[in-house]
Amino acid sequence: MKKFLQLAIPYIVWAVLMLVLPMALIFLYSITEPGNSIISFSITLDQYIKFFTDKDFLLILWRSLAIAVKTTIICLLLGYPIAYYIARTKEKTQNMLILCITIPMWINMLVRTYAWIGLLSDGGLIQKILSLVGLGHIKLLYTEGAVLLGMVYNFLPFMILQIQTSLCKMDTSLLEASADLGASPAQTFRRITLPLSLPGVINGITLVFLPAVSSFFIPKLLGGGQYFLIGNMIENQFITVGEWNFGSAISMIMAVIMMLLMMAVRKTEKRNAGGKEA
Template sequence: MLKKKSLAAPYLVWMVAFTIFPLAIVIYFAFTNKEGQFTFDNIMALGPYTAVFVHSIVLAVIATIICLLLAFPISFMLSRLKASRQRMMVMLIMLPMWMNFLLRTYAWMSLLEMGGLINQFLGLFGLGPFQMINTSGAVVLGMVYNYLPYMILPLYTIMVKIDSSVIEAAQDLGANMFHVLTRVLIPLSMDGITTGITMVFVPSISTFIISRMLGGGSNLLIGDLIELQFLGNSYNYNLGSAMSLVLMVIVLLCMSLTTADTEEMEAMV
Protein backbone atom coordinates (compact mmCIF):
# COMPACT_ATOMS: atom_id res chain seq x y z
CA MET A 1 0.00 0.00 0.00
CA LEU A 2 2.84 2.34 0.89
CA LYS A 3 4.57 1.51 -2.38
CA LYS A 4 1.45 2.47 -4.37
CA LYS A 5 1.25 5.80 -2.56
CA SER A 6 4.91 6.49 -3.31
CA LEU A 7 4.30 5.79 -7.00
CA ALA A 8 1.49 8.36 -6.98
CA ALA A 9 3.70 11.03 -5.38
CA PRO A 10 5.05 12.46 -8.68
CA TYR A 11 1.50 12.80 -9.97
CA LEU A 12 0.40 14.59 -6.80
CA VAL A 13 3.36 16.98 -7.06
CA TRP A 14 2.42 17.65 -10.70
CA MET A 15 -1.22 18.32 -9.76
CA VAL A 16 -0.27 20.73 -6.99
CA ALA A 17 2.34 22.59 -9.06
CA PHE A 18 0.46 22.87 -12.35
CA THR A 19 -3.22 22.63 -11.42
CA ILE A 20 -4.04 23.55 -7.83
CA PHE A 21 -1.44 26.30 -7.41
CA PRO A 22 -2.27 28.13 -10.69
CA LEU A 23 -6.00 27.81 -9.92
CA ALA A 24 -5.42 29.32 -6.49
CA ILE A 25 -3.59 32.25 -8.11
CA VAL A 26 -6.50 32.85 -10.52
CA ILE A 27 -9.01 32.79 -7.67
CA TYR A 28 -6.88 35.17 -5.60
CA PHE A 29 -6.56 37.78 -8.34
CA ALA A 30 -10.22 37.39 -9.34
CA PHE A 31 -11.36 38.46 -5.85
CA THR A 32 -8.78 41.15 -5.14
CA ASN A 33 -7.99 44.57 -6.56
CA LYS A 34 -4.58 45.92 -7.54
CA GLU A 35 -3.88 46.80 -3.91
CA GLY A 36 -4.55 43.19 -2.87
CA GLN A 37 -7.81 44.00 -1.08
CA PHE A 38 -10.72 41.56 -1.21
CA THR A 39 -13.50 42.67 -3.57
CA PHE A 40 -16.31 41.44 -5.81
CA ASP A 41 -15.82 44.34 -8.23
CA ASN A 42 -14.05 42.16 -10.80
CA ILE A 43 -16.96 39.73 -10.96
CA MET A 44 -19.52 42.56 -11.08
CA ALA A 45 -17.55 44.21 -13.89
CA LEU A 46 -18.28 41.25 -16.19
CA GLY A 47 -21.84 42.41 -16.87
CA PRO A 48 -21.03 44.39 -20.04
CA TYR A 49 -19.32 41.30 -21.47
CA THR A 50 -22.36 39.03 -21.16
CA ALA A 51 -23.02 39.15 -24.90
CA VAL A 52 -19.47 37.95 -25.60
CA PHE A 53 -19.88 35.05 -23.16
CA VAL A 54 -23.18 34.04 -24.76
CA HIS A 55 -21.72 34.37 -28.27
CA SER A 56 -18.77 32.18 -27.28
CA ILE A 57 -21.02 29.49 -25.82
CA VAL A 58 -23.30 29.48 -28.89
CA LEU A 59 -20.41 29.17 -31.36
CA ALA A 60 -18.73 26.47 -29.25
CA VAL A 61 -21.99 24.48 -29.03
CA ILE A 62 -22.56 24.77 -32.79
CA ALA A 63 -19.00 23.65 -33.54
CA THR A 64 -19.32 20.73 -31.11
CA ILE A 65 -22.61 19.56 -32.64
CA ILE A 66 -21.20 19.76 -36.17
CA CYS A 67 -18.11 17.83 -35.09
CA LEU A 68 -20.29 15.14 -33.51
CA LEU A 69 -22.52 14.82 -36.60
CA LEU A 70 -19.47 14.50 -38.84
CA ALA A 71 -17.37 12.32 -36.56
CA PHE A 72 -20.01 9.71 -35.70
CA PRO A 73 -20.43 8.21 -39.20
CA ILE A 74 -16.72 8.66 -39.98
CA SER A 75 -15.73 6.83 -36.80
CA PHE A 76 -18.20 4.02 -37.47
CA MET A 77 -16.93 3.52 -41.01
CA LEU A 78 -13.34 3.51 -39.75
CA SER A 79 -14.16 0.92 -37.11
CA ARG A 80 -15.58 -1.45 -39.75
CA LEU A 81 -12.49 -1.38 -41.99
CA LYS A 82 -9.70 -3.93 -41.94
CA ALA A 83 -7.06 -3.34 -39.28
CA SER A 84 -4.40 -2.25 -41.77
CA ARG A 85 -6.74 0.26 -43.42
CA GLN A 86 -7.85 1.54 -40.03
CA ARG A 87 -4.27 2.45 -39.14
CA MET A 88 -3.79 4.22 -42.45
CA MET A 89 -7.03 6.20 -42.18
CA VAL A 90 -6.34 7.21 -38.58
CA MET A 91 -2.91 8.43 -39.68
CA LEU A 92 -4.54 10.53 -42.43
CA ILE A 93 -6.93 12.04 -39.88
CA MET A 94 -4.02 12.87 -37.58
CA LEU A 95 -1.80 14.19 -40.38
CA PRO A 96 -3.10 17.81 -40.37
CA MET A 97 -2.49 17.96 -36.62
CA TRP A 98 1.24 17.46 -37.23
CA MET A 99 1.25 20.92 -38.79
CA ASN A 100 1.45 24.03 -36.62
CA PHE A 101 -1.95 25.30 -35.41
CA LEU A 102 -1.27 28.83 -36.68
CA LEU A 103 -0.27 27.59 -40.13
CA ARG A 104 -3.48 25.60 -40.45
CA THR A 105 -5.52 28.67 -39.55
CA TYR A 106 -3.52 30.89 -41.91
CA ALA A 107 -4.30 28.41 -44.69
CA TRP A 108 -8.03 28.93 -44.11
CA MET A 109 -7.51 32.70 -44.25
CA SER A 110 -6.07 32.38 -47.75
CA LEU A 111 -9.02 30.20 -48.74
CA LEU A 112 -11.78 32.40 -47.32
CA GLU A 113 -10.54 35.87 -48.25
CA MET A 114 -12.42 37.96 -50.80
CA GLY A 115 -9.67 37.23 -53.30
CA GLY A 116 -9.02 33.78 -51.88
CA LEU A 117 -9.01 30.45 -53.66
CA ILE A 118 -12.67 29.66 -52.93
CA ASN A 119 -13.94 32.96 -54.32
CA GLN A 120 -11.61 32.62 -57.31
CA PHE A 121 -13.04 29.17 -58.03
CA LEU A 122 -16.62 30.42 -57.70
CA GLY A 123 -15.75 33.33 -59.97
CA LEU A 124 -15.14 30.84 -62.78
CA PHE A 125 -18.90 30.18 -62.71
CA GLY A 126 -19.83 33.85 -62.38
CA LEU A 127 -20.54 33.62 -58.66
CA GLY A 128 -19.32 35.83 -55.84
CA PRO A 129 -17.19 37.11 -54.42
CA PHE A 130 -18.77 36.24 -51.09
CA GLN A 131 -17.86 37.61 -47.67
CA MET A 132 -16.64 34.48 -45.89
CA ILE A 133 -13.76 35.77 -43.79
CA ASN A 134 -14.41 37.82 -40.62
CA THR A 135 -17.74 36.10 -39.97
CA SER A 136 -19.11 33.82 -37.26
CA GLY A 137 -19.37 31.06 -39.86
CA ALA A 138 -15.64 31.29 -40.53
CA VAL A 139 -14.95 30.98 -36.80
CA VAL A 140 -17.12 27.86 -36.53
CA LEU A 141 -15.44 26.43 -39.63
CA GLY A 142 -12.03 26.98 -38.07
CA MET A 143 -13.16 25.28 -34.86
CA VAL A 144 -14.60 22.29 -36.71
CA TYR A 145 -11.51 21.86 -38.87
CA ASN A 146 -9.04 22.10 -36.00
CA TYR A 147 -10.96 20.10 -33.39
CA LEU A 148 -12.75 17.44 -35.48
CA PRO A 149 -9.97 14.84 -34.87
CA TYR A 150 -10.56 15.25 -31.11
CA MET A 151 -14.12 14.01 -31.68
CA ILE A 152 -13.23 11.25 -34.14
CA LEU A 153 -10.50 9.56 -32.10
CA PRO A 154 -12.48 8.84 -28.89
CA LEU A 155 -15.50 7.72 -30.90
CA TYR A 156 -13.36 5.46 -33.06
CA THR A 157 -11.67 4.00 -29.98
CA ILE A 158 -15.07 3.02 -28.55
CA MET A 159 -16.70 1.87 -31.79
CA VAL A 160 -13.84 -0.40 -32.78
CA LYS A 161 -14.67 -2.45 -29.67
CA ILE A 162 -18.32 -2.93 -30.72
CA ASP A 163 -18.63 -6.41 -32.18
CA SER A 164 -20.34 -6.55 -35.57
CA SER A 165 -22.38 -9.50 -34.30
CA VAL A 166 -24.20 -7.15 -31.89
CA ILE A 167 -25.41 -5.03 -34.82
CA GLU A 168 -26.31 -8.13 -36.82
CA ALA A 169 -28.25 -9.54 -33.88
CA ALA A 170 -30.27 -6.33 -33.60
CA GLN A 171 -31.05 -6.46 -37.31
CA ASP A 172 -32.06 -10.13 -37.07
CA LEU A 173 -34.48 -9.17 -34.31
CA GLY A 174 -36.20 -6.70 -36.63
CA ALA A 175 -34.40 -3.47 -35.80
CA ASN A 176 -34.18 -1.06 -38.71
CA MET A 177 -31.31 1.36 -39.30
CA PHE A 178 -32.82 4.02 -37.01
CA HIS A 179 -33.31 1.57 -34.14
CA VAL A 180 -29.80 0.16 -34.56
CA LEU A 181 -28.47 3.69 -34.35
CA THR A 182 -30.53 4.83 -31.35
CA ARG A 183 -30.75 1.56 -29.39
CA VAL A 184 -27.33 0.02 -30.10
CA LEU A 185 -24.67 2.31 -31.53
CA ILE A 186 -25.35 5.51 -29.60
CA PRO A 187 -25.77 3.86 -26.15
CA LEU A 188 -22.64 1.76 -26.63
CA SER A 189 -20.71 4.83 -27.80
CA MET A 190 -21.77 7.21 -25.02
CA ASP A 191 -18.37 7.18 -23.33
CA GLY A 192 -16.73 8.22 -26.58
CA ILE A 193 -19.42 10.84 -27.25
CA THR A 194 -18.95 12.39 -23.81
CA THR A 195 -15.16 12.43 -24.15
CA GLY A 196 -15.36 13.89 -27.66
CA ILE A 197 -17.78 16.63 -26.60
CA THR A 198 -15.46 17.59 -23.76
CA MET A 199 -12.37 17.62 -25.96
CA VAL A 200 -14.07 19.81 -28.59
CA PHE A 201 -16.21 22.12 -26.47
CA VAL A 202 -13.51 23.17 -24.00
CA PRO A 203 -10.94 24.42 -26.56
CA SER A 204 -13.70 25.88 -28.74
CA ILE A 205 -15.15 28.09 -26.03
CA SER A 206 -11.72 29.28 -24.89
CA THR A 207 -10.01 29.77 -28.25
CA PHE A 208 -8.74 33.19 -29.31
CA ILE A 209 -6.44 32.53 -32.28
CA ILE A 210 -9.24 31.21 -34.50
CA SER A 211 -11.62 34.04 -33.66
CA ARG A 212 -8.93 36.67 -34.17
CA MET A 213 -7.68 35.34 -37.51
CA LEU A 214 -10.95 34.14 -39.06
CA GLY A 215 -13.53 36.23 -37.22
CA GLY A 216 -11.96 39.66 -37.20
CA GLY A 217 -12.61 42.26 -34.53
CA SER A 218 -16.39 41.80 -34.73
CA ASN A 219 -16.30 38.22 -33.43
CA LEU A 220 -14.61 38.49 -30.05
CA LEU A 221 -14.81 35.40 -27.86
CA ILE A 222 -14.05 34.88 -24.19
CA GLY A 223 -10.50 33.88 -24.99
CA ASP A 224 -9.95 37.17 -26.84
CA LEU A 225 -11.19 39.17 -23.85
CA ILE A 226 -8.93 37.30 -21.45
CA GLU A 227 -5.93 37.78 -23.71
CA LEU A 228 -6.64 41.52 -23.98
CA GLN A 229 -6.67 41.85 -20.19
CA PHE A 230 -3.25 40.21 -19.84
CA LEU A 231 -1.49 41.25 -23.05
CA GLY A 232 -3.51 44.21 -24.34
CA ASN A 233 -3.31 47.88 -23.53
CA SER A 234 -5.72 47.59 -20.59
CA TYR A 235 -3.51 45.08 -18.72
CA ASN A 236 -6.02 44.35 -15.96
CA TYR A 237 -4.99 40.92 -14.71
CA ASN A 238 -7.58 41.05 -11.91
CA LEU A 239 -10.43 41.39 -14.41
CA GLY A 240 -8.74 38.81 -16.66
CA SER A 241 -8.60 36.37 -13.75
CA ALA A 242 -12.29 36.96 -13.04
CA MET A 243 -13.10 36.20 -16.69
CA SER A 244 -10.99 33.03 -16.54
CA LEU A 245 -12.74 31.92 -13.35
CA VAL A 246 -16.21 32.47 -14.83
CA LEU A 247 -15.16 30.63 -17.99
CA MET A 248 -14.00 27.72 -15.86
CA VAL A 249 -17.35 27.62 -14.05
CA ILE A 250 -19.23 27.68 -17.37
CA VAL A 251 -17.16 24.78 -18.69
CA LEU A 252 -17.69 22.75 -15.51
CA LEU A 253 -21.45 23.36 -15.62
CA CYS A 254 -21.67 22.33 -19.27
CA MET A 255 -19.61 19.20 -18.61
CA SER A 256 -21.77 18.27 -15.62
CA LEU A 257 -24.89 18.62 -17.77
CA THR A 258 -23.34 16.42 -20.44
CA THR A 259 -22.42 13.77 -17.88
CA ALA A 260 -25.91 13.87 -16.35
CA ASP A 261 -27.57 13.48 -19.77
CA THR A 262 -25.24 10.57 -20.57
CA GLU A 263 -26.04 8.75 -17.33
CA GLU A 264 -29.77 9.34 -17.89
CA MET A 265 -29.63 7.91 -21.41
CA GLU A 266 -27.65 4.88 -20.25
CA ALA A 267 -30.21 4.30 -17.48
CA MET A 268 -33.08 4.48 -19.96
CA VAL A 269 -31.39 1.99 -22.26
Protein backbone atom coordinates in the same frame (compact mmCIF):
# COMPACT_ATOMS: atom_id res chain seq x y z
CA MET B 1 0.09 1.14 -0.64
CA LYS B 2 2.86 3.21 0.94
CA LYS B 3 5.16 2.47 -2.00
CA PHE B 4 2.42 3.55 -4.41
CA LEU B 5 2.01 6.86 -2.58
CA GLN B 6 5.75 7.46 -2.77
CA LEU B 7 5.68 6.91 -6.54
CA ALA B 8 2.76 9.35 -6.83
CA ILE B 9 4.58 12.17 -5.01
CA PRO B 10 6.27 13.61 -8.17
CA TYR B 11 2.92 13.72 -9.96
CA ILE B 12 1.24 15.38 -6.97
CA VAL B 13 4.00 18.00 -6.80
CA TRP B 14 3.70 18.61 -10.57
CA ALA B 15 -0.10 18.98 -10.31
CA VAL B 16 0.21 21.45 -7.43
CA LEU B 17 2.83 23.58 -9.21
CA MET B 18 1.24 23.50 -12.67
CA LEU B 19 -2.48 23.36 -11.89
CA VAL B 20 -3.43 24.21 -8.32
CA LEU B 21 -1.01 27.09 -7.72
CA PRO B 22 -1.77 28.98 -10.96
CA MET B 23 -5.53 28.61 -10.37
CA ALA B 24 -5.10 29.83 -6.80
CA LEU B 25 -3.21 32.90 -8.02
CA ILE B 26 -5.87 33.63 -10.65
CA PHE B 27 -8.58 33.32 -8.01
CA LEU B 28 -6.63 35.64 -5.69
CA TYR B 29 -6.27 38.24 -8.45
CA SER B 30 -9.99 37.99 -9.22
CA ILE B 31 -11.11 38.88 -5.69
CA THR B 32 -8.59 41.65 -4.97
CA GLU B 33 -8.42 45.28 -6.02
CA PRO B 34 -5.88 46.45 -8.62
CA GLY B 35 -2.65 47.85 -7.25
CA ASN B 36 -2.46 45.70 -4.11
CA SER B 37 0.97 44.98 -2.68
CA ILE B 38 2.22 41.52 -1.78
CA ILE B 39 2.00 42.25 1.96
CA SER B 40 -1.49 43.76 2.10
CA PHE B 41 -4.47 43.49 -0.23
CA SER B 42 -8.19 44.23 -0.15
CA ILE B 43 -10.83 41.62 -0.91
CA THR B 44 -13.55 42.70 -3.33
CA LEU B 45 -16.10 41.22 -5.71
CA ASP B 46 -16.19 44.31 -7.92
CA GLN B 47 -14.61 42.46 -10.86
CA TYR B 48 -17.40 39.87 -10.89
CA ILE B 49 -20.07 42.54 -10.45
CA LYS B 50 -18.53 44.50 -13.33
CA PHE B 51 -18.79 41.48 -15.62
CA PHE B 52 -22.36 40.46 -14.77
CA THR B 53 -23.75 44.02 -14.85
CA ASP B 54 -22.33 44.95 -18.25
CA LYS B 55 -24.50 43.89 -21.20
CA ASP B 56 -21.54 43.92 -23.61
CA PHE B 57 -19.61 41.40 -21.54
CA LEU B 58 -22.65 39.14 -21.21
CA LEU B 59 -23.22 39.40 -24.97
CA ILE B 60 -19.64 38.25 -25.61
CA LEU B 61 -20.15 35.32 -23.21
CA TRP B 62 -23.40 34.36 -24.94
CA ARG B 63 -21.76 34.63 -28.37
CA SER B 64 -18.91 32.38 -27.21
CA LEU B 65 -21.31 29.75 -25.86
CA ALA B 66 -23.41 29.95 -29.04
CA ILE B 67 -20.52 29.42 -31.45
CA ALA B 68 -19.16 26.60 -29.25
CA VAL B 69 -22.57 24.89 -29.45
CA LYS B 70 -22.69 25.38 -33.24
CA THR B 71 -19.16 23.97 -33.56
CA THR B 72 -20.06 20.94 -31.44
CA ILE B 73 -23.26 20.21 -33.37
CA ILE B 74 -21.51 20.47 -36.76
CA CYS B 75 -18.62 18.30 -35.57
CA LEU B 76 -21.11 15.70 -34.32
CA LEU B 77 -23.13 15.70 -37.55
CA LEU B 78 -19.98 15.38 -39.66
CA GLY B 79 -17.95 13.23 -37.28
CA TYR B 80 -20.45 10.46 -36.53
CA PRO B 81 -20.91 9.25 -40.14
CA ILE B 82 -17.16 9.41 -40.73
CA ALA B 83 -16.42 7.51 -37.51
CA TYR B 84 -19.13 4.97 -38.34
CA TYR B 85 -17.68 4.37 -41.79
CA ILE B 86 -14.15 3.98 -40.41
CA ALA B 87 -15.30 1.56 -37.70
CA ARG B 88 -17.02 -0.65 -40.30
CA THR B 89 -13.94 -1.02 -42.52
CA LYS B 90 -11.16 -3.61 -42.26
CA GLU B 91 -8.50 -3.11 -39.61
CA LYS B 92 -5.79 -2.22 -42.12
CA THR B 93 -8.07 0.31 -43.82
CA GLN B 94 -9.05 1.72 -40.42
CA ASN B 95 -5.43 2.38 -39.56
CA MET B 96 -4.89 4.21 -42.85
CA LEU B 97 -8.02 6.35 -42.43
CA ILE B 98 -7.18 7.19 -38.82
CA LEU B 99 -3.70 8.18 -39.97
CA CYS B 100 -5.21 10.50 -42.59
CA ILE B 101 -7.29 12.18 -39.86
CA THR B 102 -4.46 12.50 -37.35
CA ILE B 103 -1.70 13.67 -39.73
CA PRO B 104 -3.00 17.29 -39.83
CA MET B 105 -2.98 17.27 -36.03
CA TRP B 106 0.80 16.79 -36.11
CA ILE B 107 1.04 20.34 -37.45
CA ASN B 108 0.67 23.18 -34.97
CA MET B 109 -2.94 24.41 -34.75
CA LEU B 110 -1.81 28.01 -35.22
CA VAL B 111 -0.10 27.12 -38.52
CA ARG B 112 -3.17 25.25 -39.74
CA THR B 113 -5.36 28.23 -38.93
CA TYR B 114 -3.01 30.59 -40.76
CA ALA B 115 -3.39 28.36 -43.83
CA TRP B 116 -7.13 29.10 -43.88
CA ILE B 117 -6.41 32.82 -44.13
CA GLY B 118 -4.73 32.23 -47.49
CA LEU B 119 -7.59 30.01 -48.67
CA LEU B 120 -10.41 32.35 -47.61
CA SER B 121 -8.83 35.74 -48.40
CA ASP B 122 -9.52 37.71 -51.58
CA GLY B 123 -7.56 36.03 -54.34
CA GLY B 124 -7.38 32.80 -52.36
CA LEU B 125 -8.21 29.39 -53.79
CA ILE B 126 -11.75 29.19 -52.39
CA GLN B 127 -12.53 32.76 -53.48
CA LYS B 128 -11.35 31.93 -57.01
CA ILE B 129 -13.55 28.84 -57.13
CA LEU B 130 -16.56 30.90 -56.04
CA SER B 131 -15.75 33.49 -58.70
CA LEU B 132 -15.93 30.79 -61.38
CA VAL B 133 -19.53 29.99 -60.37
CA GLY B 134 -20.53 33.64 -60.05
CA LEU B 135 -20.29 33.89 -56.24
CA GLY B 136 -17.06 35.87 -56.02
CA HIS B 137 -18.83 38.75 -54.26
CA ILE B 138 -19.33 36.67 -51.11
CA LYS B 139 -16.98 37.67 -48.32
CA LEU B 140 -15.42 34.65 -46.64
CA LEU B 141 -12.67 35.92 -44.35
CA TYR B 142 -13.29 37.91 -41.15
CA THR B 143 -16.82 36.60 -40.69
CA GLU B 144 -18.57 34.34 -38.21
CA GLY B 145 -18.62 31.64 -40.88
CA ALA B 146 -14.83 31.78 -41.18
CA VAL B 147 -14.44 31.45 -37.41
CA LEU B 148 -16.89 28.55 -37.35
CA LEU B 149 -15.07 26.86 -40.23
CA GLY B 150 -11.73 27.20 -38.46
CA MET B 151 -13.10 25.72 -35.25
CA VAL B 152 -14.79 22.79 -36.98
CA TYR B 153 -11.64 22.04 -38.97
CA ASN B 154 -9.41 22.09 -35.87
CA PHE B 155 -11.71 20.20 -33.48
CA LEU B 156 -13.45 17.69 -35.79
CA PRO B 157 -10.73 14.99 -35.37
CA PHE B 158 -11.39 14.88 -31.60
CA MET B 159 -15.03 14.01 -32.25
CA ILE B 160 -14.22 11.41 -34.92
CA LEU B 161 -11.58 9.60 -32.86
CA GLN B 162 -13.74 9.38 -29.73
CA ILE B 163 -16.79 8.02 -31.58
CA GLN B 164 -14.70 5.64 -33.71
CA THR B 165 -13.05 4.20 -30.59
CA SER B 166 -16.44 3.65 -28.97
CA LEU B 167 -17.85 1.98 -32.10
CA CYS B 168 -14.83 -0.33 -32.41
CA LYS B 169 -15.33 -1.56 -28.85
CA MET B 170 -18.91 -2.56 -29.62
CA ASP B 171 -19.73 -6.28 -29.71
CA THR B 172 -20.54 -6.99 -33.38
CA SER B 173 -22.43 -10.15 -32.42
CA LEU B 174 -25.23 -7.87 -31.19
CA LEU B 175 -25.61 -6.49 -34.71
CA GLU B 176 -25.74 -10.01 -36.14
CA ALA B 177 -28.35 -11.04 -33.55
CA SER B 178 -30.43 -8.00 -34.40
CA ALA B 179 -30.35 -8.87 -38.11
CA ASP B 180 -31.25 -12.50 -37.35
CA LEU B 181 -34.29 -11.32 -35.37
CA GLY B 182 -35.53 -9.39 -38.40
CA ALA B 183 -34.59 -5.84 -37.39
CA SER B 184 -33.93 -3.41 -40.23
CA PRO B 185 -30.56 -1.60 -40.46
CA ALA B 186 -32.25 1.59 -39.23
CA GLN B 187 -33.75 -0.20 -36.22
CA THR B 188 -30.41 -1.85 -35.44
CA PHE B 189 -28.66 1.49 -35.54
CA ARG B 190 -31.28 3.22 -33.38
CA ARG B 191 -31.58 0.51 -30.73
CA ILE B 192 -28.05 -0.93 -30.58
CA THR B 193 -25.35 1.06 -32.35
CA LEU B 194 -26.36 4.55 -31.22
CA PRO B 195 -26.87 3.69 -27.50
CA LEU B 196 -23.58 1.78 -27.34
CA SER B 197 -21.70 4.65 -29.01
CA LEU B 198 -23.03 7.30 -26.61
CA PRO B 199 -19.91 7.25 -24.37
CA GLY B 200 -17.81 8.20 -27.39
CA VAL B 201 -20.34 10.86 -28.41
CA ILE B 202 -20.31 12.37 -24.93
CA ASN B 203 -16.51 12.37 -24.77
CA GLY B 204 -16.36 13.91 -28.24
CA ILE B 205 -18.80 16.65 -27.27
CA THR B 206 -16.68 17.44 -24.21
CA LEU B 207 -13.40 17.55 -26.17
CA VAL B 208 -14.92 19.85 -28.81
CA PHE B 209 -17.07 22.18 -26.73
CA LEU B 210 -14.57 23.04 -23.99
CA PRO B 211 -11.72 24.27 -26.25
CA ALA B 212 -14.20 25.89 -28.65
CA VAL B 213 -15.82 28.05 -25.97
CA SER B 214 -12.45 29.36 -24.77
CA SER B 215 -10.63 29.61 -28.12
CA PHE B 216 -9.00 32.98 -28.77
CA PHE B 217 -6.53 32.74 -31.67
CA ILE B 218 -8.99 31.21 -34.17
CA PRO B 219 -11.47 34.13 -33.79
CA LYS B 220 -8.54 36.55 -33.77
CA LEU B 221 -7.03 35.25 -37.03
CA LEU B 222 -10.14 34.29 -39.02
CA GLY B 223 -12.38 36.92 -37.46
CA GLY B 224 -9.84 39.70 -37.94
CA GLY B 225 -10.62 41.22 -34.56
CA GLN B 226 -14.19 41.88 -35.68
CA TYR B 227 -15.57 38.74 -34.07
CA PHE B 228 -14.73 39.06 -30.37
CA LEU B 229 -15.19 36.02 -28.11
CA ILE B 230 -14.60 35.46 -24.42
CA GLY B 231 -11.11 34.03 -25.04
CA ASN B 232 -10.13 37.19 -26.91
CA MET B 233 -11.54 39.24 -24.07
CA ILE B 234 -9.40 37.46 -21.48
CA GLU B 235 -6.31 37.82 -23.66
CA ASN B 236 -7.07 41.51 -24.15
CA GLN B 237 -7.41 42.14 -20.41
CA PHE B 238 -4.07 40.51 -19.62
CA ILE B 239 -1.93 41.62 -22.55
CA THR B 240 -3.39 44.86 -23.96
CA VAL B 241 -5.35 46.58 -21.19
CA GLY B 242 -3.28 45.28 -18.28
CA GLU B 243 -6.29 44.67 -16.01
CA TRP B 244 -5.15 41.37 -14.55
CA ASN B 245 -7.77 41.42 -11.83
CA PHE B 246 -10.67 41.69 -14.25
CA GLY B 247 -9.08 39.18 -16.64
CA SER B 248 -8.66 36.75 -13.75
CA ALA B 249 -12.32 37.18 -12.77
CA ILE B 250 -13.43 36.34 -16.32
CA SER B 251 -11.09 33.33 -16.30
CA MET B 252 -12.62 32.07 -13.06
CA ILE B 253 -16.14 32.53 -14.45
CA MET B 254 -15.22 30.46 -17.50
CA ALA B 255 -13.53 27.84 -15.31
CA VAL B 256 -16.72 27.46 -13.25
CA ILE B 257 -18.87 27.22 -16.39
CA MET B 258 -16.60 24.51 -17.81
CA MET B 259 -16.58 22.56 -14.54
CA LEU B 260 -20.38 22.66 -14.38
CA LEU B 261 -20.61 21.44 -17.97
CA MET B 262 -18.17 18.61 -17.27
CA MET B 263 -20.16 17.62 -14.20
CA ALA B 264 -23.35 17.58 -16.28
CA VAL B 265 -21.66 15.45 -18.95
CA ARG B 266 -20.33 13.02 -16.37
CA LYS B 267 -23.76 12.78 -14.73
CA THR B 268 -25.33 12.03 -18.12
CA GLU B 269 -22.70 9.38 -18.80
CA LYS B 270 -23.34 7.69 -15.42
CA ARG B 271 -27.09 7.77 -16.06
CA ASN B 272 -26.59 6.08 -19.43
CA ALA B 273 -24.31 3.48 -17.84
CA GLY B 274 -26.91 2.81 -15.15
CA GLY B 275 -29.59 2.41 -17.79
CA LYS B 276 -27.50 -0.19 -19.62
CA GLU B 277 -26.88 -2.14 -16.43
CA ALA B 278 -30.60 -2.12 -15.68
